[in-house]
């Protein structure tokens with residue numbers, strides 16, 4: 014099996030040509046059809062940065078730590094919905110906004126395990142001021158003048174909150190699962206009301222202003238691509254290799270810099286990583302040091318008798334480990350993804 018680490022070594026050799034066969038293969042192995050070309054990339058959400066910095070659980074790269082759900086892909090989507098026109102001014106209604114998140118990047122084979130909406134207000138004054146929020150799922154879009162009837166939406170959340178510089182999070186797992194079918198994604202409607210005491214015509218601009226101007230919403234999903242999960246993983250051995258003569262099969266250091274392969278504009282982190290590779294001879298007799306498979310030991314034995322008919326075994330990875338990557342996809346979403354078999358940890362004769 015060709016490891017991703019191996020692909021990267023190929024890529025370094027052929028980096029001069031624009032989009033090589035090797036790069037296409039590598040992008041495919043990373044779950045991408047083309048090299049992403051972010052147009053207006055936004056900031057990296059703190060939650061994703063945190064997961065990335067915490068690192069990957071090497072024994073279970075298919076569990077998304079921090080969320081406690083199975084998964085190897087986290088995506089953060091920006092809201093693309095417009096502010097809704099308020100036809101009939103309603104008392105104490107500060108904001109009415111459509112929310113729309115394009116989940117088309119989630120592939121069919123992925124199992125969606127978490128959907129989380131974040132609502133954040135960036136404002137310094139009105140500390141602790143109270144509001145009420147209602148979140149609806151839009152079930153049907155009416156074309157006629159956007160006049161929505163209450164039949165076309167379903168109330169998901171109704172709750173009071175204070176502006177305390179804390180994000181509000183809502184569990185939209187069920188809804189996001191539905192949205193994997195794009196036709197079912199009609200978005201959400203968010204309404205925010207000033208506290209009920211401000212009745213009558215006292216819906217002053219000042220009361221609503223922190224809501225209207227400084228709202229930021231995003232959706233985060235965790236999903237599991239089972240095709241890139243080979244669980245359970247073998248326990249990683251802890252013993253370190255003894256020094257070997259330089260021409261003998263062993264792990265060689267190779268640092269892959271994403272700038273060298275022309276990926277710096279869409280890969281957010283890491284800037285590069287230690288991929289390593291295997292190189293060297295597998296001579297007869299194979300020692301334990303060379304971690305030969307039973308088959309390789311037999312093959313060397315046959316080779317020692319009949320060198321013309323049977324080649325020596327090859328120096329190849331015997332232990333690989335995963336890494337996380339943080340990148341922008343073609344919709345400018347921020348994606349964190351765990352990839353297996355990215356780093357060569359040990360080599361042996363196979």
Ligand SMILES: *[C@@H]1O[C@H](CO)[C@@H](O)[C@H](O)[C@H]1NC(C)=O
Nearest residue numbers: 127128183184185186187188
């Ligand atoms: C979120 O909702 C899903 C399905 O509605 C549920 O299975 C899951 O336990 C919820 N997660 C949390 C953290 O409440």
Ligand SMILES: *[C@@H]1O[C@H](CO)[C@@H](O)[C@H](O)[C@H]1NC(C)=O
Nearest residue numbers: 211212213214215216217220
């Ligand atoms: C509206 O409320 C503000 C304080 O919240 C108060 O100063 C103002 O007098 C009120 N105006 C009316 C018309 O009630």
